[in-house]
Amino acid sequence: MNILDQIIASKKREVALKKSMIPIKQLEQSVLFERKTSSLVRHLLNSSSGIIAEHKRRSPSKSVINQSNSVEEIVTSYENGGASGISILTDNQYFGGSLDDLILARATTHLPLLRKDFMVDEFQVIEAKAFGADVILLIAAVLTRDEIKKLSALAKSLHLEVLLEIHNHEELQKSILPSLDLIGVNNRNLKTFEVNLNYSKQLAEHIPSEFIKISESGIDSAEAVSELQQYGFKGFLMGEYFMKSENPENEMKEFIKKLTL
Template identity: 65%
Template sequence: MNILEKIFADKKKEVALKKSLIPASQLEQSVLFQRDCPSLSTGLKESQSGIIAEHKRRSPSKSIINHGLNVDEVAQGYQDAGACGMSVLTDGKYFGGSLDDLLIARASVHIPLLRKEFIFDPYQIIEAKAYGADVILLIAAILDQQQIKTLSETAKSIGLEVLLEVHNEEELQKSIMPSIDLLGVNNRNLKNFEVSLDTSKSLAKLIPDEFVKVSESGISSTAAIKELQPYGFKGFLIGENFMKTDQPGESAKSFISELL
């Protein structure tokens, strides 16, 4: 069992427990559930930098990254830096995140928020909207084509955008459908954690132009972004590079200013 399969198995138990405690109908009563969501895909198309900055305390591959920062300060720092959006990890066991992180970020900034989570159940999408997300992540490696269709259409029906993440051509081919807004290529091999920008480059030509292309993982320099932009990438998800510093907002600011 690889790490992704292990996380997914634990996530199924977690979601089953949540559904027994808080029904979806209760989540739909949230004040945030009724709000109109800003568009991350539009923001990326209009941006020169395309940075989606991430809040991540730890990861299975890197252990602790940064446990000492307040989410609101990180969010405000990213917004002030000019990030197009913010990704918030909400998995607790493996990444040290929570839905409260999403809620705090939503109260702190107006830029689009991506709920980065292992989503397989429509309940998690309703939960995402109720806690202030504007975009959800779907990971093709843990979903079949019908699940991707059902989940992405559920998201669209309540006003959320969908970032679909792929690692290879097989995952990409089953994921191309009208209910997806952004197609993300994860440069990290989830079986051995090796990272290569060649993954983004090789898949770029297979992604239809109607989708906003996002490159994820292993982007630690402006040179990497400039290398990927000619392949049509408009979005760049960066987490550890900013979060491993004492001031992620300032790190993001200097990184973005170097790009412009």
């Protein structure tokens, strides 16, 4: 099995265990479950930079990225630095994240929060809402069209926005549904972890205009963002670039300043 297959197999076991222990009613009684969500779409449309900064401690491709700063420190730095939204990795086994990270981020910022995980079950969508997310990620490479339809419809019923991640034209074609809000092109091949920004450029013209276009992974310069903006991208999901910085706030301010020159 490639790394993506391994992650999904582990995730299905993890979710099955959680479902056996935690009743959905318990999640629905969470203080945050009735919270009014914040729109990532609106924030991106009102932003000149469109940066969605990510909290990510480690990854299968890069091992440790940042284990020293707290969630609160990172999230505060991102907000003060000018991020439009924040992505929180909640997978523990492969990325060192947790739902505690999401709830701590929610307590720290009013910016829209994306729960970034490998969503394979409706339970996780309800969980995302209960822990303070505003947006969920669905990965086309690991879901059928029916699964995308079911999970995105549930998300919309909970007033969560949906970011669908694609990597090629086939994934886009099978996935286009009115229950999506944002379509992200992952420049990293999830099976090999190789990165190429041309994935975003090649797929941009095929993404219908009603969806906000996001470019994900491998973005490490203001020049790259400026170039991708020419292809209609409004959001840029950046994890390692800011996460590994000693001063994420200043790094982001400098990055955004270069974009507006």
